[in-house]
Amino acid sequence: MRTKIINLARRTDRWNIVVPEVRKFGIDDFERFDAIDGGSVAYLGFNQSMHFALENEGEVLLLEDDVVFLGTIERLLAAKAELPVDWDLLYFGATLKSPIQRYSDRLYRISDAWTSHAILYSDKGAKYCFENFDPAEGMIYDEWLRTHAQVHLQCFIIYPMLAVQAEGWSDIWGLNTYYGIEASGSNFV
Secondary structure (H helix, E strand, O other), rough: OOOEEEEOOOOOHHHHHHHHHHHHOOOOHHHHHHHHOOOOOOOHHHHHHHHOOOOOOEEEEHHHHHHHHHOOOHHHHHOOOOOOOOOEEEEEEEEEOEEOEEEOEEEEEEOOEEEEOEEEOOOOHHHHHHOOOOOOOOOOOHHHHHHHHHHHHOOEEOOOOEEEEOOOOEOOEEEEEEOOOHHHHHEEE
């Protein structure tokens, strides 16, 4: 599985933490995608990074450099085996904004979830997101996924969640962040 980790060149601190995290999860073959620095409008750099990381990709796992895994690759493979043939995006974790319904033993469908720290894109899903997301539009990528991609694509999340975002400094928001992903787990019904 092709895996890209999005990382700003100046955030060597995050790179040094995420590499052992990804290896502990069970992935040894990955590449660093040089994130685009958005300067004073940091989320525009994030948008461009996510957009261009999907360019000319088939199935790809995109990870942000603050991902923390809550299991190993075996859980991913088991969940992936339950996906329908026409799946598009498989979230490892997310901030669930509303209750979601079970699809199978290890999967739920999502249509109102936020975050993009660990998403597996199918060939079709990667192409759709690359072609339809405009990184300069003004909407942060996570919100576009929630309001557009999750409406038009077959999007799923692994249950129980397989990854969260680490608490810490966000270059996008310019402050320490805690996403509270674990707390949204009560929306699995």
